[in-house]
Amino acid sequence: MTAPAPVPLVFVYNADGGVLNGLRDLWVKTVRPGEYDCQLCAVTYGVTGMKREWRDYVKGLGRDVRFLHRDELRDEYGVQGVPLPAAFEVGPDGTLREWLPASQIRAAATLDDLMRLVKARLDREARTEPAPAP
Template sequence: MIQPESRLILVYNADGGWLNALKDAVWKAARPSTYPCSLCALTYGYVAMHGRWRRFLLRLPHGKVFHHRDDFAQAYPSQIITLPAILVAQKDNPPKVLVSAAEIDALPDLEALIALVSARLAIPPEALD
């Protein structure tokens, strides 16, 4: 079981900044099948995080850190992974992949992502209601 003093690191396969956010919103609307960040596609609408995902994250007893690929590369230069990804870090240890890009890419919807993260964190569903 992942310890509560751990933190989740959610890394999007998109660059940060409001201009990039605008570009991504247009891209998701115009050509969603070609959008490269499946984590963004599952957890965000065109401009804001889905309420279900936000509520799920708030109920988790873990810290949360959100990164875009550009600032993640600066924060963790030795961490070479395929994005998007969800990682977990405990105390000062290097983060480990909790949910890989391939796994996120294969998920059909937000509920499947929530179920997978819950299972990996060993959190019973009733604890999140």
């Protein structure tokens, strides 16, 4: 018997998608970082795009991982009004279940903090998964 495929993850930014929104976010993040409201964006993106260290880390998770903006979350899953940024698992029926709440992601002051948070969550899952049948 083969092990089930790892559950896909969806990280959702507390920002809307699109070029103009991206430029606005970059301006606020640079000029008034204290007013920027997406800690996921703040620690995973630099001026030139997604930080390589984060991109490589996510690729190494062994899971399908997607990144959405809050308007895309609403459009694709019908989910709105949830605290963001957050990460969700995609269930077998296509519904989302909170995987990392906004409170935890907002508390990640650095990229290393965020990667430790993700690792801790994965470690908890590994300890609670049932052993494969012989």
